[in-house]
Amino acid sequence: MRRRRQLAAALVVASTGLVSAGATLPAMAEAATTLYVDNSSADCTDTGVGSQGQPYCSVQAGVDAAKAGQTVSVAYGKGDYDEQVTVHSSGESSKPIVLQGRLGGDRMYPSIGRYIVDATAATSRGLVLDHVHDVTVRDFETVFTVAESVLVKDSSHITLDGNRLWGGGNGSKAVPSGAGTVRVTGASADVVISRNTIGVGNGGGIRIEAGVTGAVVTTNRVRAGRAATGVAVTDAPGTVVTSNTVTTGNATGIALAGASDHAVVENNIVDNDTGFTSPDGSSPIGLAVSAASVTGTKADFNSYSPRPASAAYSWAGATYQQPAEFATATGQGRHDLRERLNFDADSIETVPTATSGSTDSADAGAPGELTTDLYGHPRVDDLEATDAGAGPVGYYDRGAAELQEFRDLSVSTSPDTGPYPLPVTLTAKATQSWADPATTYTFDFGDGSDPLVSKDPVVHHVYRKAGTYYPRIKVQGADPNTLFTGWAYQVTVNEPGDLVPVLKADPDGGDGPLGYAFDLSASSSPWNITDYVLDFGDGSPKESYYRQTKFRHAYAHPGNYTVTATVKDESGRTATAQQAVHAAYGKLGYTPTTPQRILDTRTPDMGGRSRRLGPGQSITVYASSLAPQVHPDALVLNVTAVNPSQSGYLSVYPEGGNRPATSNVNFTARQTVPNLVTVPTGQSDAVTVYNFSGDTDVVVDLMGYYQQGGGSRFGAVAPSRVLDTRKSKAVGPDASTSVQVRGVGGVPADATAVVLNLTSTGSDAGGYLTAYANGTTRPGTSNLNFTAGQTVANQVVVPIGADGKVAVYNHTGHTHVVADVFGYYGPSGSSLFTPVVPTRLVDTRQSSALGQGGVLKVNTGVPAGATGAVLNVTDTASTVPGYLTVWADGASKPGTSNVNFPAGKTVPNHVTTPLGANGAFDVYNFMGRSQVVADLFGYFAK
Incomplete structure (x- = not known):
């Protein structure tokens, strides 16, 4: 009962x-x-x-x-x-x-x-x-x-x-x-x-x-190793082993060995049902008592796991499977249990559940029995379990831990913030081990008012003064020892007031150079502000968040935008705030890097893709080789189309931005065509490569990056030729040549990187050139790809070696190499780079072709004082093979070239050129008639 x-x-x-x-x-x-x-x-x-x-x-x-x-x-x-x-x-x-x-x-x-x-x-x-x-x-x-x-x-x-x-x-x-x-x-x-x-x-x-x-081992949680006894007593008479929870691997739970007579073993839980098997095939015993330890020893009220292959007892050499046969043979263990032990999952196999026979079945009068358990909890009566124990009371639990009526108490408040007078509903939720009709809750609201005793876990209270309050709740069953205390989240009571949105907008380079960070955390209301909605003013979808006050957004284009924030508080009120922002590219310094391949669609693990780029498809490219703390505003890339199936072009633009109507790499079927690309980054510091038609493999090598507040300044120089192997001998296969650049052609002694136009001509086999700092390890990248007999150019921005030289490596065959200098980066540089949305400056297909020996003046429209421009210059529909030369308007035409082309092909090249005082540059066509296209990607200014 x-x-x-x-x-x-x-x-x-x-x-x-x-x-x-x-x-x-x-x-x-x-x-x-x-x-x-x-x-x-x-x-x-x-x-x-x-x-x-x-x-x-x-x-x-x-x-x-x-x-x-x-x-x-x-x-x-x-x-x-x-x-x-x-x-x-x-x-x-x-x-x-x-x-x-x-x-x-x-x-x-x-x-x-x-x-x-x-x-x-x-x-x-x-x-x-x-x-x-x-x-x-x-x-x-x-x-x-x-x-x-x-x-x-x-x-x-x-x-x-x-x-x-x-x-x-x-x-x-x-x-x-x-x-x-x-x-x-x-x-x-x-x-x-x-x-x-x-x-x-x-x-x-x-x-x-x-x-x-006289040793007493009581109320311990013991976890022994695989072959080790949990509690081992040897030749130690009068030992008491009471109310322990013992888990072993493949060994005896409790052992009385030698002459350990007049012992007491009561109220223990022994779990050796772990599934381990000893090397000799033996099985664990729950309780082992030697013959010399039997005299005067009492063993009762213990619970053992039901491992089928093992005996629960070894008593004076005899083994017994079940408590009944053990009791019949020895007179011991009449209240023992052999059951699958049901533990509370949150207690790491310590606290028995209400369904366990170990609950309310211990001998409260056993020697060594404590009035509190392993955790200091008092002994309590499970109202749904039969009191099957002995001693002064029959409801003590076996083992080290006592099952408590209440194991958890959570309290919610709604609302938890608002102006006075503030009605608040407090809801207590107790995790209860058994039903107790006498359960009561005591709510102390923390504001000096009288505590409220309630049978209902949901109560209401009105806070009438501003302040921060910490309600305290107690739950208790019929037994006072079941008392359990919990805390509610704080209640904040404010002075009455308006909902006031405050929107702050700050440029944030962490989400692209046109990124902004928006902060609404300074908004105020006596109530909780629950909803924040931002309209970024650029036609992109609004962003709405629950209780999130900080937003990030990357604009696709420079421009002026009006950002509108709408906030809503818990009382249902709404209010708006606006902020004008100007998204613009900053002035950037350049940092050269060791050339690093960051995408190769031919290689599965290079850029996460191993298939060709199809017509109308694009791929996102990340500057993964940069340190995590580096957030570039623009990248300098060598982008190569490899073996395209038909004529077409690649466009490179900021990730998340709109695709421009310009091209970076133009190619015909089966060509391998590289071009240097300077492109601002977008979301996640990434760029997008788009393929217009057919399918092609794409290779992208990182050459350097621009960043606001870091890097080197640019110095423009009058274009001049610093290397031409046609005056000496061609560069052989797997061989390199070097060229002095510091102190030559206007490049100062402190320059760290140089801008060259690199040309291969007169090659007897297809191959590629790689430019790198002389005296350093050659990178596994390429700058200029060519076929036998082709004259082709590509601009490079290459670090300068310690000896002031740049090395040029030729992979196969023999080829002549020409290098023209257009500028440098370093402490003596005076100009920083500003990207622009790609803009077409001229397209002679809309007027008339540029004739032989003709010069075309092109206005850039960049701000006054600009010293240089970054262009993509394309020759198309030429009547004969030839080249284009680009230089500052008003200056003498240099003896250099920028775009080398065969008849009838479309050939682009990245061009970094000085500008005239009027912000213009000139384009010269050497021979025949050519259509010229020039796109602006940025400019340099002091």
Whole structure:
């Protein structure tokens, strides 16, 4: 029958008289003084007196200084006290020495012991008590140790309570299999091991060895290794093993060996149903009692797991599967259970559930039984379970933990913010183990009003003054011991007021050079602001968020935009704010990089794609080789179309932006055509490559990047020729030539990179050229691809070697190399780069072709004072082979070339050119008639 019982206020005396009921834990005596230890204190010293203001640094120093009646209070400190602690001093019966750990945040215990890798034979344990008496150790944690975590030797009246003890590490210094985490040995007496969590990696749990008398092992959670006994008692008469939860791998749960007579084994849960099998095929035993330990020993009220292949008992050499046959044969275990143990999943296999037979079925009068469990919880009666226990009350649970009526209490408030007078609904939700019609809730609203006691978990309250309040809620069943306390989220009561949106807009380079960050966090209302909607003013979809105050947006084009923010608060009010923004490219410095391939559609792991780019398709390219903290505003790329199926072009533009009506790489079928591209980045610091027609492979090499607030300035020079191997000899296969660029053609001695127009001519085989800093490792990239006999050019921006030279490598065959200089980057440079939306400046197909020897003046429209421009210049429909030359308007035509072309083909080239004082440049056609197209991608200005 179910019956109510008052919780026993103290432990009862066992009828055996072996151990005083309850082996009540020695109370912490009121110490004459407290010694403090804190290794995180800047003022700690081991030569002081251990005051609170100047604590000891080490636990050992505090322990060595302690005398009877003193408490050594050890702060969590740095967490680890990397030391073995050895207690040398003793207390007195009424004045023990107490080692008390002070928990840190999240109930973190101060830790003692040397880690396995650092331990020696002399420092292989966490705690040693040798030839001492009247010492209590509470609330410590040990690291995984080489030997026992705790050794008690030839000591008496020792209490180990509420600790977390880890023993038996792995590796070359691992504790021998079967060794204990806690070991009591020698002439030790009256040692109490209570409410500890004991976990082991390789060894056993608790060892009570020969010569020990009167030991009490109670209310511990013990997890032993695969082949190690949980609680092993050997030649230690009068030992009490009560209310422990023991889990083993493939070993006995509790063992009384040798002559361990007159023992008590009650109220334990033994779980060795883990599925492990020992090498010799043996199976684990729940309880093993030797023949010499049977006399005067009592074993009852224990629960065992039902592993089919193993026996629950070994008693005087005989084994028994079930409690009934064990009881019939021995008279013991009449209240034992063999059941599949049902644990609360949140308790790491410690707390039995209401469906377990271990609930409300312990002997409350068993020696060593405590009035609180492993976690300090009181004993309570499960109203839905039959009180099947014994002793003063019949509702104690077996094992180390007591199933509580309430395991969690959450409280919500609605609303939690608003102006006074503020009506608030508080809703309590308790996680309850059993139904209890007497359940009541006590709500303390935190504003000085009287607490409200309610059977209903939902109550209402009006806050009438501004302030921040912290409601506290208690839930309780019929038994006062079931009391559980929880806190609600704070309630903020404000003065009445308006909803005021505040919109801040700041340029944000983290989302592309035209990116903006918007912040509404300064908006205010006495209510919670719940909804934020932003219209960025560029026709893109509005963005709406619940309680998110920060937005990011990348504009596709420079321009002026009006951003509108609409906010809504919890009362239903809405308000708007507007902010004008100007999205514009900044002035950028250049940083050259070691050429790095960042996309190759022919290679599966290069850019995440291994298929050709089809007609109308695009691919996003990330500057993945740059450091994560680098957010480029523009990239300098060498983009190559490889083996296209038909004539077409590639366009490169900022990711997330609109595709421009311009091209960067023009090609015919089966050609391999590169071109240098300078392009602003878009979202995620990426760019998009679009293929107009047919299908083609695409290769992209990163040459450098522009960034606001960093990099080098540009210096324009009058175009001049710095290399022409036709005056000497061609560059052979797998060979390089070098050219001096510092101090030549207007390039100063401090230049770090140079702008060259690189031309291959007179080649006897198809191949490619690679330009790189002389004296450095040649990169696995290319700058200029050509076929046999072709004259073709491509602009390069290449770092300069320490010797002031640039190297040019030829892959196959023989070819002549021509290099013309157009500018440089370095400390002597005076101009920064500003990208523009690609703009077509001229297209002679709309008027008339440029004739032989003709010069075309092109106005750029860039701001006054611009020193140079970045162009893509294309020759198309030429009547004969030839070349175009580009230079500053008003200057003398140089003896250089920019675009070399055969008759009738379309050939583009990236051109960086100086500008005249009027912002214009000139284009010269050497021979025949050609159509000329020029697109502007940016300009340089001081």
